[in-house]
Amino acid sequence: MPRHEPERTCIVTRAVHPPAELIRFVLGPDGQVVPDLKHKLPGRGVWVTAKQDLVDEAVRRHLFARAFKADAKAPDTLAQDIRQALRADLRQSLSLANKAGMVVTGFHKVESAILEKPLAALIHAAEAAEDGRRKITNQLRKRLGDAISAFPVVQDLSNDELDLALGRSHVIHAALVAGAGSDGFLNRWHRYRIYCGLDADQAGLTFETGEPTILKPAGY
Numbered sequence: 001m002p003r004h005e006p007e008r009t010c011i012v013t014r015a016v017h018p019p020a021e022l023i024r025f026v027l028g029p030d031g032q033v034v035p036d037l038k039h040k041l042p043g044r045g046v047w048v049t050a051k052q053d054l055v056d057e058a059v060r061r062h063l064f065a066r067a068f069k070a071d072a073k074a075p076d077t078l079a080q081d082i083r084q085a086l087r088a089d090l091r092q093s094l095s096l097a098n099k100a101g102m103v104v105t106g107f108h109k110v111e112s113a114i115l116e117k118p119l120a121a122l123i124h125a126a127e128a129a130e131d132g133r134r135k136i137t138n139q140l141r142k143r144l145g146d147a148i149s150a151f152p153v154v155q156d157l158s159n160d161e162l163d164l165a166l167g168r169s170h171v172i173h174a175a176l177v178a179g180a181g182s183d184g185f186l187n188r189w190h191r192y193r194i195y196c197g198l199d200a201d202q203a204g205l206t207f208e209t210g211e212p213t214i215l216k217p218a219g220y
Contacts, residue, residue, distance in 0.1 A: 008047040011067045012054045022047040023055065023082065025064065033064045033074040035082050037089070044068070050195050055079035086192045091157065093188045094123075094165040097181035104175040105168060107132060113175040114139050120182040121152035121189075123174040125159040132173060154189055156198075 007016045008024075024036040024045040036045060046067040048058050056079040058064060064072040075081070097103055103123075104113045113119060114136070122140065124133055141148050154176075162171040176182045 010049040010054070011046050011063050012048055012058050012061075015049065017047075017049060019047070021050060023050045027068055027070060027072055031071055031073050033072050033078065035078070035085065037082070037085060050191065052079045052083055052195055052197060055082060083192075083196060086188070086195055087156075087161075090185070090188045090192050091161055091165040093181075093185040094157075094162075095167075097176060097185045098166050100179070100181040102177045102179050102181040103166060104177065105166060105171050105173070107136070107173050110136060110173045110175045111139050113177070114143055117175070118178040119175050120178040121154055121176040121186060123154045123157070123162070123176060125162050125172045126155055126157065127159050128155070128172050136173060152186060152189070156189070156192065 005019045008019055008022055009016050010022060019039060024039050024041075024047055025033050026036050026041045026043040026045050028034045034041065039045075046064065048055055059074045059076060059078050062074075064074045094103070104110055104117070110122070122136060124136075137148070137153075140151065144151055157165070159170065159172060162174065163169055166174070176185060
């Protein structure tokens, strides 16, 4: 059974949430506020709901100093720094899924994968042409029908970021095969979108325990 952690209180909203829905912060030796995204750093922690605007508010209202009862120094860029860290974590999780053999790249290979493999998500580079997206979506709609609205389509990463994560050149379209590696990537994607204030409910994912629609091939 998963380990149960006690709920924590957000220092901005005062709402109580499970730790997975918050960001933990600790004080560094120099009094700097340090985000502990994996909840592993030593020392007393304070918690903020995992949304960029709330981290910004905590910095603006000097709430870290109040919560730590110390001269806590939080840089004005803290919320943006966390956004970049979450994005880097998203790229890293895609790289791990790729090393586990869970990623298919290339327009025609993605079209074939829709028919032949159990898929957990589609991935398009942010710069992908609308025509390519439409053709792949039409292929997906043939398989899923109305259920296509619940199927995850990741479009947050640039072509350069996909190239970096996958160790290939000019990746525009990719498909994520269902499995342990894909679960980790989708959880991080969902966390990133929530933090950025994007469509947090896209694909019906539940934070950290998401169960997206899985596209299974005929006869699977």
